[in-house]
Amino acid sequence: MLETEPLIKDRHPPAIPGPFSRQHRIPQCELRYPGAEEDVLHDITFTAKPGQTTAFIGTTGSGKSTIVNLIPRFYEVTSGCILVTALTSGR
Numbered sequence: 001m002l003e004t005e006p007l008i009k010d011r012h013p014p015a016i017p018g019p020f021s022r023q024h025r026i027p028q029c030e031l032r033y034p035g036a037e038e039d040v041l042h043d044i045t046f047t048a049k050p051g052q053t054t055a056f057i058g059t060t061g062s063g064k065s066t067i068v069n070l071i072p073r074f075y076e077v078t079s080g081c082i083l084v085t086a087l088t089s090g091r
Contacts, residue, residue, distance in 0.1 A: 022086055024048040024071055029080030031066065039078060041066060 024047070031041040041063050048054040056064040069075050070082055 022084055023050060025083040026070065027080060029070065029077045031070065031075055032078040
């Protein structure tokens with residue numbers, strides 16, 4: 001198994017002039033799990049800016065991991081949206 005060559009090879013994307021950084025913004029999102037009667041997250045709003053640390057603090061089961069999982073769309077928001085903005089260094 002360790003010596004098996006992978007069938008899928010990674011392609012290298014074309015070079016894009018940059019440098020770029022990304023800003024993640026979640027304006028007033030809500031999330032309700034499928035089949036649930038109530039939202040598990042209400043009125044979530046934050047902006048994670050490049051070069052800054054964004055921390056989510058709360059007790060077990062308060063939704064910290066769920067909020068992080070909204071960014072790659074492991075969950076779909078019930079209302080609101082997830083915005084990922086590419087910024088050039090000149091801005």
